[in-house]
Amino acid sequence: MPRTIPISPPELKTPALETWTLRLKTITPMFGGSATMREVDADNPVRAASVRGHLRFWWRAVAGAQYASAKELFKAEEEIWGSDAIPGKVSIKVLEARASEPKPCCTFEHPRRDGGTELKTYPYFDEYPGYALFPFQGKARKDKQSGVITITEQPSKCLEEVSFTLCLSFPNYIKPQVEPAVAFWLKLGGIGARTRRGCGSLEIVEDSLPQNTKLESLLGRKANSLLTTVPIVCFVGEEKKSPIRAWKEAVEVYKEFRQGKDYARDPGSNPKSAKLGRSRYPEPDTIREMFSQESWRREVKHPVRGFPRADLGLPIVFHFQEEGPKDENFYLESNFSRGSRFASPVITKAMKKNNGYAPAIILLNAPHVWEAGNFTLRLRSDVHVINENFVNLDRHSREHIPPLRMFGSKPIREALWDFIKSKDYQEVRL
Numbered sequence: 001m002p003r004t005i006p007i008s009p010p011e012l013k014t015p016a017l018e019t020w021t022l023r024l025k026t027i028t029p030m031f032g033g034s035a036t037m038r039e040v041d042a043d044n045p046v047r048a049a050s051v052r053g054h055l056r057f058w059w060r061a062v063a064g065a066q067y068a069s070a071k072e073l074f075k076a077e078e079e080i081w082g083s084d085a086i087p088g089k090v091s092i093k094v095l096e097a098r099a100s101e102p103k104p105c106c107t108f109e110h111p112r113r114d115g116g117t118e119l120k121t122y123p124y125f126d127e128y129p130g131y132a133l134f135p136f137q138g139k140a141r142k143d144k145q146s147g148v149i150t151i152t153e154q155p156s157k158c159l160e161e162v163s164f165t166l167c168l169s170f171p172n173y174i175k176p177q178v179e180p181a182v183a184f185w186l187k188l189g190g191i192g193a194r195t196r197r198g199c200g201s202l203e204i205v206e207d208s209l210p211q212n213t214k215l216e217s218l219l220g221r222k223a224n225s226l227l228t229t230v231p232i233v234c235f236v237g238e239e240k241k242s243p244i245r246a247w248k249e250a251v252e253v254y255k256e257f258r259q260g261k262d263y264a265r266d267p268g269s270n271p272k273s274a275k276l277g278r279s280r281y282p283e284p285d286t287i288r289e290m291f292s293q294e295s296w297r298r299e300v301k302h303p304v305r306g307f308p309r310a311d312l313g314l315p316i317v318f319h320f321q322e323e324g325p326k327d328e329n330f331y332l333e334s335n336f337s338r339g340s341r342f343a344s345p346v347i348t349k350a351m352k353k354n355n356g357y358a359p360a361i362i363l364l365n366a367p368h369v370w371e372a373g374n375f376t377l378r379l380r381s382d383v384h385v386i387n388e389n390f391v392n393l394d395r396h397s398r399e400h401i402p403p404l405r406m407f408g409s410k411p412i413r414e415a416l417w418d419f420i421k422s423k424d425y426q427e428v429r430l
Contacts, residue, residue, distance in 0.1 A: 016171070016172040017169055017170065017171060017172065018168075018169070018170055018171070018172045018175055018178075018210060019167070019168070019169045020166075020167070020168040020169075020182075020207070020208070020209050020210075021165060021166070021167050021168075021207065021208040021209075022165070022166045022168075022186075022204060022206075022207045022208075022209075023163070023164075023165050023166075023204070023205040023206040023207065024163065024164055024165075024166055024186070024202050024203065024204060024205060025161070025162065025163040025202070025203055025205050026159070026161065026162040026163075026190070026191065026200055026201065026202060026203075027201050027202065027203050027243035027350055027352070027357065028190070028198055028199055028200060028201045028243055028244065028247050028349070028350055029105065029128065029158035029159065029160050029199060029200070030045065030099075030158060030159045030162050030190075030191060030192040030199060030200040031105070031133075031136055031156060031158050031192050031193045031194055031199050031200065032192045032193030032194070033045055033046060033047065033050055033191060033192035033193065033200070034047075035047075038135070038136070038156055038193065039156075039157075040099075040102050040157055040158060040159050040192075042099045042100070042101060042102055042159060043099075044097065045097050045098075045099040045159055045162045045164070046094050046097050046162065046164045046191055047094065048092045048093060048094050050191065050192070051092050051094065051166065051191070052081060052082075052088075052090075052092050054185050054189055054190075054191065054195070055081065055090070055092075055178075055181050055182065055185055056077065056081045057185075057189070058180075058181045058182075058184040058185040058188075058189060059077065059080065059081065059177065059178075059180075059181035060073070060077065061184065061232070061364060062180045062181060062184055063076070063177060063180070063181070080174055080177055080178070089170055089171055089174055090168060090169070090170040090174075090178060091167075091168065091169040091170065092166070092167070092168060093166075093167040093169075094164050094165070094166060094167075095164070095165040095166075095167060096163075096164060096165045097162070097163070097164035097165075098162070098163050098164070099159045099161065099162045099163075100159055100160045100161040100162075102157035102158065102159060103157060103158065103160065104154070104155040104156070104157055104158075105125070105128060105133055105136050105137070105155055105156055105157070105158045106123040106124055106125045106126075106128070106130065106133070106136075106137055106138070106155045107123065107124050107155065108120055108121070108122070108123055108124070108138070108140045108149070108151055108155075109124065110124045111124070119140075119149050120140070120149065121140045121141065121142050121149055122140070123137040123138065123155060127244055127248070128244070128248070129198075129247065129248045129251035129252065129255075131251055131252070131254075131255040131259075132194065132197035132198060132199070132247075132251045132348065133194070133197070133199075135156075135194065136155060136156035136158070136194075137155055137156075138151065138152075138153045138154050138155035138156070139151070139152045139153040140152060141327065158199075162191070162200075163205065168182070184232075185202075186202050186204060187351065187352075188232075188234070188347060188349070188351075188360075188362050189201075189202075189347075190202055190349070195347075195349075196343065196344055196346070196347045196348075197251065197347075197348055197349075198247045198250065198251060198347075198348050198349035198350060201243070201247070201349050201350050201351075203243075203352050232362060232363070232364055232365065233362070233363045233365075233417065233427060233428075234360060234361075234362045234363075234427070234428045235360065235361045235362075235363075235417075235420045235421065235425035235426065235427055235428070236351065236353070236358045236359070236360050236425060236426050236428055237249060237250065237253075237358055237359040237360070237423070237424070237425045237426075238358070238359075238424070239353050239354065239356040239357065239358045240350075240356055240357050240358070240359070241356050241357070242357065243350040243352075243357040244350070245357075246350035246351070246356075246357040246358055246359040246360075247348075247349060247350040247357075247359070248359075249359040250348040250349060250350070250359035250360055250361050251348045253348075253359070253361060253419075253420060253423050253425070254346060254348050254361060254416075257403070257416055257419045257420075258281075258309060258312070259276075259279075261276055263280075263403055263406075264279065264280055264281060264403050265277060265278065265279050265280060266278045266279075266280065278298065278301070279302075280401070280402040280403055281302075281308065281309060281401060281403060282302045282304040282305060282306050282307075282308070282401060283306075283307050283308075283309060283316075283318065283332075284302075284318070284320070285300045285301060285302035285305075286302075286304075286305045286306060286307065286390070287318060287320075287330055287377065288300050288324075289305065290377065290384050291324075291330075291379060291382070291384075294324045294325050294379075295323065295324065295325075296323050296324055297322060297323035298323060303400045304393070304397045304400050304401055305390065306389075306390045306391065306393050306397060307332055307375070307377075307386065307390055307391050308391065308393050308398070308401065308404070308411075308412045309412060310332060310369050310375065310391045311368055311369050311370075311391060311392075311411070311412050311413060312344055312345065312346055312412060312413070312416070313342060313343060313344025313345070313346070313369075314332060314333055314334050314340070314341060314342040314369055314375070315331050315332055315333040315334075315340060315341060316331075316332040317329050317330070317331055318330040318331075318332070325379060328379060328380065329379075330377060330378070330379050331376075331377070331378050331379075332375060332376075332377050332386070333375060333376050333378070334369060334372050334373070334375055335372075335373050335374045335375055335376055335385075336372035336373055340376075342369045342372065343366070345363055345364040345365070345366035345413065346361065346362070346363060346364075346416070347360075347361070347362035347363075347364070348360075348361050348362075349362070359425075361420050361425065363413065363416070363417065368392065369391060370388040370391050370392045374386060374387050374388065375387075375390075375391065392411075393411075395409055398410070398411070403415065403419075407419060
């Protein structure tokens with residue numbers, strides 16, 4: 001009787017794995033990043049889950065345009081980066097993380113000419129751009145009767161120096177998806193909180209990558225790459241030796257567009273004082289008119305009613321000094337079912353360039369805020385519903401807003417582009 005030769009089942013081939021090792025360091029202070037919101041953890045400054053979150057965002061930014069629907073995009077994202085129910089294909093490990101001692105980002109003790117200090121109700125930033133760090137600046141209050149100043153919320157602490165080794169492992173066939181996400185994260189993003197305002201920006205110290213992987217040159221590739229679909233505009237200024245100086249300059253340009261003297265605001269009545277005059281944007285007077293029952297010192301004069309700066313990100317916090325509700329803020333927020341926040345399409349940061357660092361302002365082609373529905377303007381429990389027409393202003397309204405009229409009465413994002421270029425920043429299409 002003939003013998004039956006057993007047939008072995010077909011061997012299932014394990015996909016070839018690609019492994020990257022990157023030694024990274026921060027070039028600007030890092031905030032947050034720990035399991036506790038807005039707090040740093042010097043013993044465990046960088047978590048793998050945080051890195052995964054940043055890479056997910058940049059993957060969406062560079063790959064999103066190739067998917068026909070949000071459903072297809074989310075399905076692909078889940079397969080690559082994982083979800084609560086499905087593990088992702090990219091393994092992320094953070095090793096050898098080191099950090100400097102946490103230090104407050106600012107102080108309410110202002111230096112005096114005699115070498116001493118004086119406690120004030122507003123923060124003093126030694127070298128960091130305060131405009132970028134206002135969520136971390138803390139709070140202080142002065143008692144009107146006694147004149148005593150009390151710090152009611154201490155400034156947040158940051159880590160000035162963080163370094164870590166990032167190990168990525170993934171199947172070779174998804175390399176075209178992973179490579180640009182990592183490249184853009186390292187170039188335009190950062191680690192921790194407030195990365196869109198330049199906190200936690202990164203630099204590659206050393207890498208161990210496959211021979212055919214060059215992250216630094218990836219941004220310049222035009223073919224065989226997802227980057228041909230990336231809707232990002234980058235403006236780069238003059239190179240600096242210090243990353244902090246480059247970061248500060250980028251933030252100051254954006255601040256000038258939104259609040260700067262002689263552009264966004266009138267000069268103050270006292271030329272010797274740093275206090276500025278009225279805003280040339282319509283938001284403050286729109287609030288004064290909507291909340292007319294409050295104690296306003298200034299009359300409503302702006303010819304336009306609206307909130308054009310909302311399209312640069314929400315929420316916006318409005319605080320009026322010496323008028324209106326005492327020690328209270330107005331909040332303009334989105335009514336979107338997924339949350340009141342609408343991330344800014346503007347990134348201000350220091351970018352590694354040649355032997356130095358360049359101030360960079362990046363504009364993402366993000367959805368407009370009104371695409372998510374209406375808005376709410378609230379003061380305590382008093383809420384006003386704001387519709388699209390108050391944010392998506394028509395050309396006639398824009399012609400009566402001086403900062404927009406100066407650049408052809410364009411929508412605010414386009415006006416920002418032209419404003420940045422007027423500061424001798426070079427446009428780089430990515």
